[in-house]
Amino acid sequence: MTDSKYFTTTKKGELFELKAELNGDRKDVQKDAIKKVIASMTVGKDVSQLFPDVINCGQTDDLELKKLVYLYSMNYAKSQPRLTLMAVNTFVKDSKHPNPLIRALAVRTMGCIRVDEITDYFCEPLRKCLKDDDPYVRKTAAVSVAKLYDINGELVEEQGFLEMLRDLLSDSNPMVVANAVAAIAEIKETCTSSHELLSFNQGTINKLLTALNECTEWGQVFILDCVGGYEPRDERDAQSIIERVTPRLSHANAAVVLSAVKVIMRLLDILDQSSEFVSSLTRKLAAPLVTLLSAEPEIQYVALRNINLVIQKRPDILKHELKVFFVKYNDPVYVKMEKLDIMIRLTNQSNITQTLSELKEYATEVDVDFVRKSVRAIGRCAIKVDVAAERCVSTLLDLIQTKVNYVVQEAIVVIKDIFRKYPNKYESVIGTLCECLDTLDEPEARASIIWIIGEYAERIDNAAELLEGFLDSFHDENSQVQLQILTAIVKLFLTKPADNQDLVQQVLSISTQETENPDLRDRGYIYWRLLSTSPQAAKEVVLADKPLISEETDCIEPALLSELISNIGTLASVYYKPVSAFIDGALYRPIHRLRAENAGDEDSSTSIAPPTLPSAKPSTGGGDLLIDDLLNLSMPSPIPAATITSQTPSSSIDLLSGGLSDLLDTGISSAPVQPSAAPIPSSSGLHDLLGFDSSLNTASPSLQSSAFPRQIYAPQSTVSSQQLWLTKEKGKGLTISGSFARRAGKIYMDMTLTNNTLQSLSGFAIQFNKNSFGLVPASPLKVNPIPVNGTTTTSLPLNTTGTVQKMNPINNLQVAIKNNIDVLYFATLVPIQVLFTEDGLMERKVYLSTWKDIPAQNEAQISVSGVTMSLDVLQERLKDNNIFTVAKRSVDGQDLLYQSLKLANGIWCLIELTPDLANASLQVSLKARVTDIYPSIQKAFQSLLAN
Known part of the structure; x- marks a missing residue:
């Protein structure tokens, strides 16, 4: 029978029975009793009153029984520090036990009990175990030094444990060396001062590399991580380290391989890049990276994320391995996406034909997200490989002919990018694109086609008609599309002013009078002011040449890339975030990762581009204004026609003295436009x-x-009004009213307690019954003694880590509150919004x-x-x-x-x-x-x- 039987005991008087069994003479009965105690402890029962009885059971040579006792004592160490002191003598005694397993168990347990009161008792056993004859005890003690440093770093330094830990780096047992390295690495992460004992020199690194071959796979990872942080003295030193690390590339464990790659990639920068050694090493790195792709999908994904970094740093490593990254039909979608990204990075003039053939095939798959990214990848190929741009455009046109809606829309988005890369080169396809206007319903695709029409308005005969069609549904469009419609019509007006004055007047009126989108309204005012003061300046701003986009905008910036390369095999290299983002807990802090388009289907407007980038791909939301030139422009105001004429070229005098001046003299109504009555839509x-x-x-x-x-x-806080929870009669003189609130992401139970008894009330404690949301007090109830006729308030933080049991209604909460007189009970409903x-x-x-x-x-x-x-x-x-x-x-x-x-x-x-x-x-x-x-x-x- 399994140990599950120990979790089913719920009879009354159980603690008394357990106490008797723990104090019995039979070891098997004691063992079963402790298992029952630990089972009760696991499900949340308070069995701390059995602490002395359990500790007494530790006076035995039975290893299994001793492990159970130590497990129990570790659990109650924080909540019952005084009780833990009762077990110290047992720990100290066991640290001298003839059995090395028990000695190691004692020192490990003392390290896990994070109570300041026992640190002084811990020092002497730890010192002896660090010099123990048995390597198992030494390696356990090495890790315990790091645990003790986390509790009291000054004590570790004063007692000389850092020196002893460093001495273990020369130990004859490789596992002791590996654990010492791991302990030093952990201490270095938390150490505020650069302690010289924690630094590694050439001699220490050589000792570590010697132990590398005999360590277990995780020991090798610890040592390689340590070697990766070492700064070689010269190129010869770096080459020597690389030669000793290179055999790890053929290891069966993926973590060891990635750690070895990390060391080699970091040291490669020190070597002469033109040397034969570097060329040979580059060829050696390809095989182990490719081998990682034969593992299960989860490991493949981590490997692909790291390979992506390696390729950005040194594309030559895998330049001949394009076929390895071709997508398989049974690959999970997350693996497909990463392979697709790497394929584009490896694409060049020599293999573009293979890549295009694959991408066109991918565009016929059933997975919509994968198809979208495949179509977008074809556009990236056109931007990256100039000589293949025409073939890429032809491939995109073939995909448009399939009439698959999401394929057509994605193709139009990437063709817009191709127009940015190769201006005035592929305008012949505009007619084909315009044929798809009626099928476009995605904001990014509609914004892209509008940008194309506005950019080439002078070459499209019916550009005004097309844009006017978009203007009819202006209020229903996404803000991204509205911005682009506004910019495109202004472009059309500047290229064909004689025929489009009514159109530009209409769009400017709508943008400034009939919308409350501040971005759209402000852009409308900017255009209005530009056109009213200097049409020539408007042309220079709105029709200015756009910076060309390039494939390099999709790369991580060099500084961040170097940091990520130094952390290959960690979360940093998977999430592409610096290590500080994880250490500080700021998982969502911005990083300078440049993306021309995000992985998959996110809008490019969410990309983050640093100001040092010479040219970055703008959002399709209409980012054609040079805002720096417009910062000093004020709000539009009526300007006499003569003033406009004096500043305007002769070709535009008649137009600006007529239609546009009428526009500028039009009063702006502040009354909102009421929509026509319409039935309320159903679900x-x-x-x-x-x-x-x-x-x-x-x-x-x-x-x-x-x-x-x-x-x-x-804004209001999430808070409910106060209610009477416990009346004077039911509370035996104590009344409680309260409310629930959510503040800074935490739930609070705010209470007001009034003492109507004839004596002072004190010794308050609170407990909840099982409930639907697992609500339990996050800390003890803190209520000062309440004098007769006195009133006090308190705020009790709650968390949702308790036992869940469905209540009726679902937000019902049953509460028991104790004081020095009695235990009282009441029930209340928790407003669900605080949850x-x-x-x-x-x-x-x-x-x-x-x-x-x-x-x-x-x-x-x-x-x-x-x-x-x-x-x-x-x-x-x-x-x-x-x-x-x-x-x-x-x-x-x-x-x-x-x-x-x-x-x-x-x-x-x-x-x-x-x-x-x-x-x-x-x-x-x-x-x-x-x-x-x-x-x-x-x-x-x-x-x-x-x-």
């Missing part, structure tokens, strides 16, 4: 949305909806797939009444309460919001929100895998949004 609007995932537009909080009157909103977490924003594609996956019978319709705030205020209020807008869409003039939230227990809820103007309410569709949360969510919406 079928979302079904339409699911059919066209590209029509999801990321909602901007700056957009003012016409559905509600404008309103100013000040909404900050990571509840779901990605758009995940949102769509999740909505489809949740059964239709799980969808529920609720109504929230009394909502009179504007839509942008509503979004802000919901966002402040961790209900996030995934997308915003307009159907027949009616705005719809698609939102997501995540509960503390990991349950996601998807929301479709539709304003009901006639009844000042909201119609809300909910979809979640657990429908029990719907009533609480409805109450949350009502309390958050009802005025």
Whole structure:
């Protein structure tokens, strides 16, 4: 029978039985009793009162029993430091035991007990174990030095443990050496001062390399990581290290191979790049990197991420291995994406034919994301290999002829980039692109075709007609498309001024009067001011030559690349983030990684480009203004026609003294434009949305909806109002009122306690029953003694790590509170909004797939009444309460919001929100895998949004 039987004992009086068994004479009974104790401890029961009895069982030579006792003592060390002192004598005694396994177990346990009170007792056993005759004890003690340093670094230095640890680097046993290296490396990460004992010289490195061949695979990783941080004295020293590390490239363990690659890549920079040794070493590096791709997919992915770095640093290493990275039909999509990226990096003039053939084949696959990236990769090939640009364009046109919607749209996006790279060279394909206008529904594709029309407006006969068609649906377009429409029409006006004055007047009026998108409005004012003051300056700004884009904009900047190369085989080289991002915990801090387009299907506007880049690929959202030239421009104002004429070339005098001056004299109305009445869309609007995932537009909080009157909103904290939880009668003289709040990502239980008894109340403690969200106090209840008729307040932090048990209703919380008089009980409902977490924003594609996956019978319709705030205020209020807008869409003039939230227990809820103007309410569709949360969510919406 397995040990699972020990987790099923829940009978009363169990602790007394266990106490008797622990104090019995039979070792097998004691062993079973301790296993029951540890099982109870594991499921959260407090068995600390058995501490003396368990420790007494440690007085034995039975290794299994002793391990169980030590496991128990380690668990209660932090919460019961005084009790832990009772076991110190046992640890010290066992550190002198004849059995080396017990000696090692004792020193390991003392190192794991992170209690300051026992550090002084730990020093002498640790010193003896560092000099022990048995290598197993020494290697265990080496790691314990690092653990002790983390508790009390000054004590380690004072007791001379660093010197002893360094002496272990010369130990005859390779595992002792490996553990000593690992301990020193860990201490160096936390050491604030550059201690000379932690540095490595040539002699030490030679000793480590000698031990390398006899270590286990993880010992080799520790040693190689240490060698990778060593600075060689000269080129000869570096070459010697490389020669001794190179055999590790043929190791069966991928971690050892990557660590060896890291050392070699770092030392290669020191060598003469023209030497035969470097050429030979470059050829040797190819085989082990390729071999990593024969492992399971997860290892392949890590290997590919690291290979990508190696290729950026030294593309010659794998220049002949393009076929290795061809995608296999059964590769997971994440492996396919990485292989595709590496293929483009290895593509050159000699192998472009192979690459194009593969990419064209990939573009017919069934995986949409992979197809999109494959099409975009063809465009990258055209940008990278000049001589193959025409073939790439021809391939893209062939793909457009397939009429597959997402293929056509991605092809148009990359052709726009090709136009940027090769201006005035492939304009003959514009006619083919314009034929696809009616099928484009993705913002990036629509913005790209509009950019092409605006850029080549003077060569397209019906450019005005095409742009006017986009202008008809201007209000329904994504902000990215709106910006591009504005810029394209201004370009058209500057190239053909005589025929397009009404069009430019219309788009400028819409951009400045009928929108509350600040980016669009400001750009409209800038264009307006430019055209009114100096059309020639407008031409120089708007029609200026664009910087050419290049494939190099997709590379990581050199400084970051060097740091990542030095950390190959770690998380840094997988996430492409510096080590500081993980050490400091700032996992999402910006990094200077340049991406012409992000991996996969993200918008290029999310890329981060440093200011030192001479030319970077702009977003297709219309970034054609040279903003630095426009910073001093003021808001437009009416200007007499004579003033305009005096500054304008003769070819434009008639136009500017006529139509445009009328535009400038037009008053700007502040009244909002009311949309025509339209029926409120039902949830079928979302079904339409699911059919066209590209029509999801990321909602901007700056957009003012016409559905509600404008309103100013000040953010509120997620907090509920105070309620009476425990009456005077039920509390035997103690009354408790309180509320729940969420502050800085943590849940708090705020309470007000009033003493109506005839004596002072003290000794407060609190405990929760099992509940649906695992709510438990994160710290003891801190309440000062309350005098007679006194009142005090307290705030108790909560976490969600407790035992989960479904309650009815789901947010019901049963509480027991103790004082020096009695134990009192009450129940309350936790407002569910305090359980909404900050990571509840779901990605758009995940949102769509999740909505489809949740059964239709799980969808529920609720109504929230009394909502009179504007839509942008509503979004802000919901966002402040961790209900996030995934997308915003307009159907027949009616705005719809698609939102997501995540509960503390990991349950996601998807929301479709539709304003009901006639009844000042909201119609809300909910979809979640657990429908029990719907009533609480409805109450949350009502309390958050009802005025």
